[in-house]
Amino acid sequence: xxKTKVLERKPLTFAEKTFLPQIAGGLKTTFATMLxxxxxxxxxxERPNIxxxxxxxxxxxxxxxxxxxxxxxxxCEFVCPPKAIRITPGEIDPEAEPDRAHVEKAPKxxxxxxxxxxxxxxxxxxxxxEAIYLQxxxxxxxxxxxxMINNKEKLYxxxxxxxxxxxxxxxxxxxxxAGNSH
Amino acid sequence: xxxESIVExxxxxxxxxxxxxxxxxxxxxxxKMAGKGKVVPHYCYHPxxxxxxxxxxxxxxxxxxxxxxxxxxxxLEEDGSPKIGWMPKPTIGCATDVAPGMHIRTDSEMVKExxxxxxxxxxxxxxxxxxICDQAGECRLQEFSAxxxxxxxxxxxxxxxxxxxxxxxPRVMLDDERCILCSRCVRFTQEVADExxxxxVDRGTYSxxxxxxxxxxxxxxxxxxxxxxxxxxxxxxxxxxxxxxxxLKRTPSICTESSVGANTEIWSREGKIYRITxxxxxxxxxxxxxxxxxALYKAVESDDRLTHYTIEGVHKxxxxxxxxxxxxxxxxxxxxxxxxxxxxxxxFYYGMIAQRCSAKPMLVSHYGEGDGLLLSEDRSPNLRxxxxxxxxxxxxxxxxxxxxxxxxxxxxxxIFAVNEDLTELGLSKELLAKVQVIYVGTHANATSEVANLVxxxxxxxxKDGTFINQNFLVQRFKAAVPGPRGIQPDFTVLEKICAPLAxxxxxxVTIDAVWERMAATFDILPEDARWRTLPEAGLALDGTAxxxxxxxETKNLKYDPAKAEVPQxxxxxx
Numbered sequence: 032x033x034k035t036k037v038l039e040r041k042p043l044t045f046a047e048k049t050f051l052p053q054i055a056g057g058l059k060t061t062f063a064t065m066l067x068x069x070x071x072x073x074x075x076x077e078r079p080n081i082x083x084x085x086x087x088x089x090x091x092x093x094x095x096x097x098x099x100x101x102x103x104x105x106x107c108e109f110v111c112p113p114k115a116i117r118i119t120p121g122e123i124d125p126e127a128e129p130d131r132a133h134v135e136k137a138p139k140x141x142x143x144x145x146x147x148x149x150x151x152x153x154x155x156x157x158x159x160x161e162a163i164y165l166q167x168x169x170x171x172x173x174x175x176x177x178x179m180i181n182n183k184e185k186l187y188x189x190x191x192x193x194x195x196x197x198x199x200x201x202x203x204x205x206x207x208x209a210g211n212s213h
Numbered sequence: 214x215x216x217e218s219i220v221e222x223x224x225x226x227x228x229x230x231x232x233x234x235x236x237x238x239x240x241x242x243x244x245k246m247a248g249k250g251k252v253v254p255h256y257c258y259h260p261x262x263x264x265x266x267x268x269x270x271x272x273x274x275x276x277x278x279x280x281x282x283x284x285x286x287x288x289l290e291e292d293g294s295p296k297i298g299w300m301p302k303p304t305i306g307c308a309t310d311v312a313p314g315m316h317i318r319t320d321s322e323m324v325k326e327x328x329x330x331x332x333x334x335x336x337x338x339x340x341x342x343x344x345i346c347d348q349a350g351e352c353r354l355q356e357f358s359a360x361x362x363x364x365x366x367x368x369x370x371x372x373x374x375x376x377x378x379x380x381x382x383p384r385v386m387l388d389d390e391r392c393i394l395c396s397r398c399v400r401f402t403q404e405v406a407d408e409x410x411x412x413x414v415d416r417g418t419y420s421x422x423x424x425x426x427x428x429x430x431x432x433x434x435x436x437x438x439x440x441x442x443x444x445x446x447x448x449x450x451x452x453x454x455x456x457x458x459x460x461l462k463r464t465p466s467i468c469t470e471s472s473v474g475a476n477t478e479i480w481s482r483e484g485k486i487y488r489i490t491x492x493x494x495x496x497x498x499x500x501x502x503x504x505x506x507x508a509l510y511k512a513v514e515s516d517d518r519l520t521h522y523t524i525e526g527v528h529k530x531x532x533x534x535x536x537x538x539x540x541x542x543x544x545x546x547x548x549x550x551x552x553x554x555x556x557x558x559x560x561f562y563y564g565m566i567a568q569r570c571s572a573k574p575m576l577v578s579h580y581g582e583g584d585g586l587l588l589s590e591d592r593s594p595n596l597r598x599x600x601x602x603x604x605x606x607x608x609x610x611x612x613x614x615x616x617x618x619x620x621x622x623x624x625x626x627x628i629f630a631v632n633e634d635l636t637e638l639g640l641s642k643e644l645l646a647k648v649q650v651i652y653v654g655t656h657a658n659a660t661s662e663v664a665n666l667v668x669x670x671x672x673x674x675x676k677d678g679t680f681i682n683q684n685f686l687v688q689r690f691k692a693a694v695p696g697p698r699g700i701q702p703d704f705t706v707l708e709k710i711c712a713p714l715a716x717x718x719x720x721x722v723t724i725d726a727v728w729e730r731m732a733a734t735f736d737i738l739p740e741d742a743r744w745r746t747l748p749e750a751g752l753a754l755d756g757t758a759x760x761x762x763x764x765x766e767t768k769n770l771k772y773d774p775a776k777a778e779v780p781q782x783x784x785x786x787x
Contacts, residue, residue, distance in 0.1 A: 102344050102345045103454075104343075104344035104345065104349070104457070105456075105457045105460070106344075108460075109457070109459060109460070120454045120455065120456070120457075121454065122453065122454045125378070132378075133377070134345065135345050135378065135454075136344075136345040136454050159343070159344045160344055199341070203340075206371060206372065206374050207374055207377070209374070210374050211373060211374050211375075211419065
């Protein structure tokens with residue numbers, strides 16, 4: 032059993048016994064803050080500004096032409112430390128979508144389990160097609176486990192469109208159309 | 214395959230170290246044999262194909278001890294060591310056979326630079342397709358680019374455009390942009406498959422792989438071209454975009470298509486099989502296998518799998534079904550119709566069951582046409598196993614006519630059938646109604662419908678076991694995926710039937726326990742042979758005891774009926 036040590040307290044002075052200096056000090060802080068800019072937000076009506084490099088909910092994005100960027104290479108599924116991502120790869124039907132046939136591959140299903148996700152951002156870092164981004168969505172909730180699994184539709188809805196600096200597949204298509212000068 | 218008992222060894226110097234290698238091999242193989250993690254990167258060289266020497270990736274520096282032209286005496290350095298005359302330029306390792314005293318440098322500056330140069334040239338026209346390319350993860354170009362590539366491109370011109378998404382045949386797709394023109398597939402169709410359908414057209418950077426006009430890559434070995442393609446130019450239509458290879462688990466297995474017993478690898482993820490590829494075994498299948506054998510896994514997920522132990526159609530536990538089977542077999546007048554598709558361990562049990570209830574074991578043959586390569590006439594993986602385990606001593610018959618007559622005459626009460634549809638073998642449903650039928654099988658059929666007891670069994674991908682191939686080579690396969698829920702390994706259930714027949718208590722069985730009993734029972738098996746310790750390349754048995762039998766196999770890649778009586782010496786290397 033540890034020994035208990037009783038600390039000797041100094042007796043209160045007269046000023047302290049009146050509590051007046053303490054009240055005055057507290058009110059000084061109150062009035063000073065009252066005149067300053069507000070630091071709190073009326074959440075959820077008011078939302079904070081999210082910095083650009085914020086790591087929110089992972090989302091899938093389209094390029095400015097509305098093309099699905101993900102080609103289901105499954106690198107994010109591979110790199111994901113908590114194994115939150117699950118992709119079922121699929122083939123683009125060249126007859127149904129002739130303008131996209133040169134991309135050949137697209138996800139049939141794309142699920143991210145937000146109960147597993149740790150927002151590490153490795154999926155965004157590894158993506159060779161710049162298709163998955165952790166954007167500014169930070170608040171999500173659901174009533175069941177199933178609801179917390181974001182499917183492909185939800186991911187595109189959350190992701191929207193982001194600017195593209197390469198248009199890799201458009202260039203590829205243009206080269207294919209132009210052909211060789213052979 | 215002919216096994217040379219004495220291989221002459223010579224000494225060469227690889228990166229300054231003396232190495233003993235067999236005579237007649239090339240530098241790539243010699244460096245591989247020298248070990249120490251040294252490899253000569255290569256694309257076009259394949260150990261089972263002719264040398265083309267067109268990828269130029271396997272460059273090494275080569276030199277020989279110098280000799281005086283006039284006297285033929287060795288020229289020495291000042292310190293007395295032999296002077297080496299190095300070739301001024303690097304040479305390709307695949308087309309350079311080792312010679313006594315040869316000196317090889319695999320990591321000099323010149324070698325590294327030439328590899329880097331070759332890699333850069335291969336990459337200038339290679340598309341940035343890795344995210345959508347099925348080969349990614351097992352691509353030699355990807356691997357060597359990481360090792361020898363510069364990481365960025367100096368090429369500012371436009372990349373070449375070639376046909377993409379070309380259908381070469383029913384099972385193979387071609388992407389010409391990815392092709393590095395190694396010509397492995399061309400040589401394979403010419404030399405191994407013996408059906409010349411692929412070739413290059415155009416010249417220089419316009420060189421393109423195509424099928425000959427009016428032909429397609431449709432032969433039963435077409436998917437081997439996909440295996441040997443070092444890049445993603447040839448892809449399998451079946452496996453295309455199904456799963457990335459780095460997720461797949463590889464399990465060694467044996468192809469059940471025919472008595473060749475091709476060594477395979479099952480690629481699965483989370484209990485689902487995605488593809489089957491050949492595994493190299495120079496005594497069995499080299500590095501090839503048939504396309505039809507690769508498609509066999511599809512039966513695993515078929516809807517008509519037997520998934521429950523049943524008595525008269527009612528779901529029961531395996532213990533109840535086994536007890537009911539014991540009762541039926543004890544009543545006497547039983548017949549065991551075994552299967553040439555069962556593993557060695559299961560056939561051992563069927564033999565024991567037949568012996569213990571004095572039933573006559575019968576087997577039905579499954580013959581077809583062979584192709585002289587890796588598809589033999591005997592379309593069953595384990596006919597030799599039935600002979601070795603003593604289940605039969607003559608070759609199986611084509612149907613069960615004698616059994617049908619006995620049933621007609623009423624001299625048979627119970628039929629214990631394994632994986633054979635009796636209704637297709639001369640026993641009509643009406644005949645089967647006269648007897649009690651115990652059916653062991655993987656899939657539902659007309660017999661399982663009328664069977665009194667149904668014991669579902671596991672497919673080859675779901676269990677451990679062994680097969681004995683056409684050359685009496687015992688080959689092991691391992692479970693790649695779990696079977697349907699609740700189904701026990703076959704020999705576990707068979708033990709529950711077999712032991713009570715001899716008034717024994719069924720004991721829990723492991724596969725090695727079965728092997729212990731088999732090795733003690735059969736002289737042909739080595740006494741210390743156990744499943745777990747079977748050699749990876751197979752255990753060769755002495756098949757001379759069975760040389761009187763007229764096996765149906767004709768000459769194929771590794772089988773010669775004329776030499777069948779000569780027992781295979783130990784399988785030639787791996």
